[in-house]
Amino acid sequence: xxxxxxxxxxxxxxxxxxxxxxxxxxxxxxxxxxxxxxxxxxxxxxxxxxxxxxxxxxxxxxxxxxxxxxxxxxxxxxxxxxxxxxxxxxxxxxxxxxxxxxxxxxxxxxxxxxxxxxxxxxxxxxxxxxxxxxxxxxxxxxxxxxxxxxxxxxxxxxxxxxxxxxxxxxxxxxxxxxxxxxxxxxxxxxxxxxxxxxxxxxxxxxxxxxxxxxxxxxxxxxxxxxxxxxxxxxxxxxxxxxxxxxxxxxxxxxxxxxxxxxxxxxxxxxxxxxxxxxxxxxxxxxxxxxxxxxxxxxxxxxxxxxxxxxxxxxxxxxxxxxxxxxxxxxxxxxxxxxxxxxxxxxxxxxxxxxxxxxxxxxxxxxxxxxxxxxxxxxxxxxxxxxxxxxxxxxxxxxxxxxxxxxxxxxxxxxxxxxxxxxxxxxxxxxxxxxxxxxxxxxxxxxxxxxxxxxxxxxxxxxxxxxxxxxxxxxxxxxxxxxxxxxxxxxxxxxxxxxxxxxxxxxxxxxxxxxxxxxxxxxxxxxxxxxxxxxxxxxxxxxxxxxxxxxxxxxxxxxxxxxxxxxxxxxxxxxxxxxxxxxx
RNA sequence: GCGGCGGUCGUCUAGCCUGGACUAGGACGCCGGCCUGCCAAGCCGGAGGUCCCGGGUUCAAAUCCCGGCCGCCGCACCA
Numbered sequence: 001x002x003x004x005x006x007x008x009x010x011x012x013x014x015x016x017x018x019x020x021x022x023x024x025x026x027x028x029x030x031x032x033x034x035x036x037x038x039x040x041x042x043x044x045x046x047x048x049x050x051x052x053x054x055x056x057x058x059x060x061x062x063x064x065x066x067x068x069x070x071x072x073x074x075x076x077x078x079x080x081x082x083x084x085x086x087x088x089x090x091x092x093x094x095x096x097x098x099x100x101x102x103x104x105x106x107x108x109x110x111x112x113x114x115x116x117x118x119x120x121x122x123x124x125x126x127x128x129x130x131x132x133x134x135x136x137x138x139x140x141x142x143x144x145x146x147x148x149x150x151x152x153x154x155x156x157x158x159x160x161x162x163x164x165x166x167x168x169x170x171x172x173x174x175x176x177x178x179x180x181x182x183x184x185x186x187x188x189x190x191x192x193x194x195x196x197x198x199x200x201x202x203x204x205x206x207x208x209x210x211x212x213x214x215x216x217x218x219x220x221x222x223x224x225x226x227x228x229x230x231x232x233x234x235x236x237x238x239x240x241x242x243x244x245x246x247x248x249x250x251x252x253x254x255x256x257x258x259x260x261x262x263x264x265x266x267x268x269x270x271x272x273x274x275x276x277x278x279x280x281x282x283x284x285x286x287x288x289x290x291x292x293x294x295x296x297x298x299x300x301x302x303x304x305x306x307x308x309x310x311x312x313x314x315x316x317x318x319x320x321x322x323x324x325x326x327x328x329x330x331x332x333x334x335x336x337x338x339x340x341x342x343x344x345x346x347x348x349x350x351x352x353x354x355x356x357x358x359x360x361x362x363x364x365x366x367x368x369x370x371x372x373x374x375x376x377x378x379x380x381x382x383x384x385x386x387x388x389x390x391x392x393x394x395x396x397x398x399x400x401x402x403x404x405x406x407x408x409x410x411x412x413x414x415x416x417x418x419x420x421x422x423x424x425x426x427x428x429x430x431x432x433x434x435x436x437x438x439x440x441x442x443x444x445x446x447x448x449x450x451x452x453x454x455x456x457x458x459x460x461x462x463x464x465x466x467x468x469x470x471x472x473x474x475x476x477x478x479x480x481x482x483x484x485x486x487x488x489x490x491x492x493x494x495x496x497x498x499x500x501x502x503x504x505x506x507x508x509x510x511x512x513x514x515x516x517x518x519x520x521x522x523x524x525x526x527x528x529x530x531x532x533x534x535x536x537x538x539x540x541x542x543x544x545x546x547x548x549x550x551x552x553x554x555x556x557x558x559x560x561x562x563x564x565x566x567x568x569x570x571x572x573x574x575x576x577x578x579x580x581x582x583x
Numbered sequence: 584g585c586g587g588c589g590g591u592c593g594u595c596u597a598g599c600c601u602g603g604a605c606u607a608g609g610a611c612g613c614c615g616g617c618c619u620g621c622c623a624a625g626c627c628g629g630a631g632g633u634c635c636c637g638g639g640u641u642c643a644a645a646u647c648c649c650g651g652c653c654g655c656c657g658c659a660c661c662a
Contacts (some may be wrong), residue, residue, distance in 0.1 A: 030653070
């Protein structure tokens, strides 16, 4: 590519202060990126928009929490990360290439060695004389590499902590408390925005693969038996069209197809209506950030590509100039894997109680010993007999009664006719279940990059960052036409003050020619420029300039706040907001 | 981690092959002054460089050699 868009985009990001590699003065460290003054504003607006789409739009069902980034080792043992986030790696002693030892053995011998120790894998490689698949050289010892960042909690060497590799465990661990706080109602979505760390072997692709990054994620907890009730807002997006590539299409070498969410669920391309619903929300969210709809689709992961706990996973892919399709979000049906594991490891009950519509009456036959018989027969020793009896399961009483055999209680014996059989009615009001989880999860830096790149365009040799107006870092700039005129400056500063008090993020600038200043703010994506000129002195109007079309309209100072609000938040066209000017 | 290519003011780049005249040049941007009635205008002045880092060769290194770091591409890896 002669004109490499990626290079130009990165150059703009650096020069104008959106993002750049971290630790530059020390030579940089791969996998870490700084967000600059405008980058962080953009990122924050993207996060805020995500909150709107995922949390506030479902305010009776979805809430947000924040949990720590460091977790005790127990949590990540339970989640499986300590075990499964570790890859067995073997290095060729001749060419130095590294391979996944388990993959190598599976390819050569067709046996699954998952769970075997590194020593065992080394032995298998030696015994079967497996060589480097590239150069044929001798392979070394199998070593493990864990992608978790490890640390110590407090001054105790043995107290291991991990930097979380995903947000999900924070929601699972807090589930019981949040569920009660939210008045024990299902379905329940717990959302979170936060930083995670993964000690990638070889991060590349600028902000696409980082060692530390931000995720916005939701764990949507549902009753597995209530498909429809779990998604009470399904109709909002039932007719929303999404482009999906189910795994079976991929196998058939077909491309993605556009379907409504309802069709996808009915045809079982998407296994659960909730999964489809949140994919639709994600689709609309990404579109609202200025990504064209034909540059987005959802691709299903194959059985071997997805995590072991997931029964279906889709990635949401967006096209970028350099690397083609990149993943910006993942949509997984995680089942009850995580909550079950945490129940097992913590010993806590993380189930949800589900009342039946009608309580069920169950007839039961029960057996117990006639207490008056024991009192009468054993007298002063009766207390001891009762104690022994307390440890006897009801099943034994039943057997003794039915087989007409005496029940042995240590040194004592109770005859079968002292055991009573009686019928009882038990009322069962509901049952307990472990909720299942549907998880839409976004990588914020990736989304930010993708949005930035799609906003980049050139016009007459100048760069314009055409971000959607409502996520622009700076919303408007106020400019006196001429730098050295105090009367213009005074009015411009007053307008600046009014707008900032009204809650807009505004800049004021009087340095350089007016054209130069317009160009400056086009590059950082400021959608509106308000210019105070000599006509302002006569009739209290100013010009409002649109970043994308460069068209201008004349508007009264008195209604600037109102007009700017329509322009920024309601996407009103520039020509409808005032009297067009030809320049 | 392997192989290939690369790293020079804020940004883009010239110089590197063929070591010296390089006090590292230019453009854009930035700052100050003048000017300026709407799209990077002009004039004057200014600031800004560990030539990625470390070591070596040499009388002399941005330039040659070695090691490292970082970036891109390929391989491998990628919850």
